[in-house]
Amino acid sequence: DAKTTQPPSMDCAEGRAANLPCNHSTISGNEYVYWYRQIHSQGPQYIIHGLKNNETNEMASLIITEDRKSSTLILPHATLRDTAVYYCIVLNDYKLSFGAGTTVTVRA
């Protein structure tokens, strides 16, 4: 299984962009990278996913390196409501395997 490595925590100023890194050096050619987040006491929420190309939606942007060994989730204008645990996951055998994630704290 392709595993991911994320920093345990990071702080971000409200209104600024938050860049969340993720390493997945053992990813296979057909495995997607998914990002979810979990706000305290809630169920996880899907953010975005990608294979090779960079992706953008109303929530975030996903930048995947050309060798696909790492990616960055970008929250363009972080708000206090973006405080959550962010999970970077490589989809393997259609299963999501959640790691420890990155605890992101957005500060006013």
Place this chain on the structure above:
Amino acid sequence: DTAVSQTPKYLVTQMGNDKSIKCEQNLGHDTMYWYKQDSKKFLKIMFSYNNKELIINETVPNRFSPKSPDKAHLNLHINSLELGDSAVYFCASSQDWGDEQYFGPGTRLTVT
């Protein structure tokens, strides 16, 4: 109009009891899942059903039995509850395998 709902939200029970958690999705999805989040906050998949058929069954004690009466429902029955079963259980659904999953609000199970 909640997309994925679970009942109950909280469940406190004694060791040895049998309990059920219900999950319903109104998204028209074909695939549903059960996850367990333990005290260390790690979220692990337990089961997955696709079109009412069991697709994924991780290493889960056979005291846990999922039941899917139809595509919109996936209930979790737990027999002979143990202290270690205390956790938050999340139901999720997706249109198909590999698609983005939508999670319910969770059921906090406490076994005393």
